[in-house]
Amino acid sequence: MDEFELIRRFFDTSVDDPDVILGVGDDGAIIRPTPGKEQVQVIDTLVEGVHFPRDGDPADIGYRVVAVNLSDIAAMGANPRYMMLGLSLPPKEESWIPAFADGLFAAAAEHGVTLVGGDTTSGETIVTTVHMTGELETGGAILRSGATPGDIIYVTGTFGDAAAGLRLREGGRHDEFLMQRFWRPDARVQAGLQLVGRATAAIDVSDGLLGDLMKLLQASSVGAVVDIERVPLSDALKSHFAIGEQRQLALTGGDDYELCFTAGAAEVPSDLHCTAIGEITTTGELQCRLDGAIVDYDSSGYRHFQ
Amino acid sequence: MDEFELIRRFFDTSVDDPDVILGVGDDGAIIRPTPGKEQVQVIDTLVEGVHFPRDGDPADIGYRVVAVNLSDIAAMGANPRYMMLGLSLPPKEESWIPAFADGLFAAAAEHGVTLVGGDTTSGETIVTTVHMTGELETGGAILRSGATPGDIIYVTGTFGDAAAGLRLREGGRHDEFLMQRFWRPDARVQAGLQLVGRATAAIDVSDGLLGDLMKLLQASSVGAVVDIERVPLSDALKSHFAIGEQRQLALTGGDDYELCFTAGAAEVPSDLHCTAIGEITTTGELQCRLDGAIVDYDSSGYRHFQ
Numbered sequence: 001m002d003e004f005e006l007i008r009r010f011f012d013t014s015v016d017d018p019d020v021i022l023g024v025g026d027d028g029a030i031i032r033p034t035p036g037k038e039q040v041q042v043i044d045t046l047v048e049g050v051h052f053p054r055d056g057d058p059a060d061i062g063y064r065v066v067a068v069n070l071s072d073i074a075a076m077g078a079n080p081r082y083m084m085l086g087l088s089l090p091p092k093e094e095s096w097i098p099a100f101a102d103g104l105f106a107a108a109a110e111h112g113v114t115l116v117g118g119d120t121t122s123g124e125t126i127v128t129t130v131h132m133t134g135e136l137e138t139g140g141a142i143l144r145s146g147a148t149p150g151d152i153i154y155v156t157g158t159f160g161d162a163a164a165g166l167r168l169r170e171g172g173r174h175d176e177f178l179m180q181r182f183w184r185p186d187a188r189v190q191a192g193l194q195l196v197g198r199a200t201a202a203i204d205v206s207d208g209l210l211g212d213l214m215k216l217l218q219a220s221s222v223g224a225v226v227d228i229e230r231v232p233l234s235d236a237l238k239s240h241f242a243i244g245e246q247r248q249l250a251l252t253g254g255d256d257y258e259l260c261f262t263a264g265a266a267e268v269p270s271d272l273h274c275t276a277i278g279e280i281t282t283t284g285e286l287q288c289r290l291d292g293a294i295v296d297y298d299s300s301g302y303r304h305f306q
Numbered sequence: 307m308d309e310f311e312l313i314r315r316f317f318d319t320s321v322d323d324p325d326v327i328l329g330v331g332d333d334g335a336i337i338r339p340t341p342g343k344e345q346v347q348v349i350d351t352l353v354e355g356v357h358f359p360r361d362g363d364p365a366d367i368g369y370r371v372v373a374v375n376l377s378d379i380a381a382m383g384a385n386p387r388y389m390m391l392g393l394s395l396p397p398k399e400e401s402w403i404p405a406f407a408d409g410l411f412a413a414a415a416e417h418g419v420t421l422v423g424g425d426t427t428s429g430e431t432i433v434t435t436v437h438m439t440g441e442l443e444t445g446g447a448i449l450r451s452g453a454t455p456g457d458i459i460y461v462t463g464t465f466g467d468a469a470a471g472l473r474l475r476e477g478g479r480h481d482e483f484l485m486q487r488f489w490r491p492d493a494r495v496q497a498g499l500q501l502v503g504r505a506t507a508a509i510d511v512s513d514g515l516l517g518d519l520m521k522l523l524q525a526s527s528v529g530a531v532v533d534i535e536r537v538p539l540s541d542a543l544k545s546h547f548a549i550g551e552q553r554q555l556a557l558t559g560g561d562d563y564e565l566c567f568t569a570g571a572a573e574v575p576s577d578l579h580c581t582a583i584g585e586i587t588t589t590g591e592l593q594c595r596l597d598g599a600i601v602d603y604d605s606s607g608y609r610h611f612q
Contacts, residue, residue, distance in 0.1 A: 028378050075334075084347060117347065119349050
């Protein structure tokens with residue numbers, strides 16, 4: 001048995017989802033879609049040296065590639081169901097694949113997602129792609145395009161943590177909480193499900209809060225004003241950086257995998273633990289406000305090709 | 307607008323499939339599964355320098371990554387519907403992406419497949435992953451596991467062409483037909499659809515005929531005898547190689563993207579243009595026969611990590 005056969009067998013786990021007619025091991029997986037529901041399909045690729053450091057723990061890499069897809073599913077308000085893995089990697093020590101699979105299955109198990117197939121090939125660097133399928137009621141998806149003037153802008157969680165962890169790392173320092181926020185994003189699947197029928201628009205924040213909010217504004221043909229001091233920051237972030245750097249990390253750092261959404265003030269359940277940071281306007285532009293005054297802020301998010 | 311925004315817009319084509327509620331451009335695509343049908347999902351990754359030469363024409367690369375997924379869908383007997391693209395690549399000249407997209411959309415259009423989303427990132431080499439969704443009637447899928455002793459083994463098309471084209475290329479020679487067979491596999495989608503309810507088992511031959519047939523035999527817990535001289539060869543292949551090399555290329559060369567399937571003799575429609583090459587046995591092993599005598603043959607197919 002060659003290495004690939006071993007890998008295949010490693011991912012060929014038992015499936016206890018009755019809607020998975022056939023999982024890993026044939027030319028394709030067979031799935032029974034839930035009658036009357038729509039499907040959400042997402043795909044995300046993480047590349048070693050681009051999206052995560054080369055010396056990453058394989059379990060963290062496995063967890064993260066699932067979590068970033070869960071975050072996309074969450075932003076649509078869907079319930080994640082199935083995933084497929086495309087994995088390209090150089091020869092690795094024997095322990096790498098089992099550890100990677102541990103992290104992958106851990107993230108999937110937290111949200112009841114079943115791995116139904118994959119393709120593993122050799123390559124010069126680690127490139128890992130996950131495709132995920134979610135389900136939702138017909139017409140229930142939360143799009144980027146539904147925000148209207150007067151809506152409140154909300155976010156889940158805190159911002160800038162992952163970027164802060166990476167910046168510390170570049171300087172040879174380490175903060176466990178911040179690096180965990182990078183490696184093990186807590187995909188807001190439950191929040192997404194609670195927002196169906198309440199949020200008017202939502203986006204997964206992966207490239208920086210202002211940059212991704214701008215995409216939502218463009219899709220909705222509206223503007224916004226964001227109060228910078230209302231953007232939630234973690235104590236860990238605040239403990240390591242001066243106020244200016246805190247804000248820069250939170251507004252443009254990226255890798256947050258939190259949701260940014262819009263809703264009428266009465267529409268957000270109080271148990272959702274989200275924070276209002278601004279309001280949708282008619283201006284067509286994204287304005288940042290600090291202590292009540294409009295300030296200039298570079299809204300360019302994380303970019304790969306720079 | 308940065309390079310990635312340009313790429314996104316390039317793939318953001320209009321969609322005229324009424325079952326695609328939302329295509330490229332949000333956090334995920336929204337699809338309406340056809341009521342009462344099952345889904346087949348497949349994923350395949352092609353890596354520059356591993357699965358195709360580094361100097362490949364981008365249009366060919368785009369065509370091929372769709373075709374290899376179509377071939378998996380075909381082997382299950384499903385009708386291909388939707389696809390998503392994960393693309394990782396180094397900075398390219400401006401013409402690369404449009405040419406890649408041309409090839410990708412050409413292969414998709416041949417089979418009515420709609421691109422519903424994707425993710426493009428930077429990377430050191432080209433790694434391209436396509437996920438494809440097909441549909442079929444409930445219980446209609448052709449699995450690898452249904453072959454029974456006495457079934458005839460059939461194949462579509464000719465074998466060894468792609469591997470022959472690559473071998474010539476290594477020696478500095480070129481055969482247009484053979485290289486087209488490598489770059490533009492003719493996915494047997496129609497044949498797969500015609501085989502539903504007729505074939506007892508099927509597999510997509512990508513890693514070499516004997517190696518992939520062995521996987522079918524193992525899944526079905528049966529054996530087989532293959533008559534080597536019955537494996538169909540193209541005139542182009544025969545014109546370039548001696549008989550021994552022809553057979554080696556056809557049996558183990560890989561990259562064929564033809565179907566190998568089993569069926570009762572009466573079950574195969576005469577208009578299918580397939581060739582009987584052997585028979586399923588009870589022995590549990592794969593035997594090759596040449597001029598009526600059992601011969602030794604290395605059944606190991608194409609392997610990446612060698």
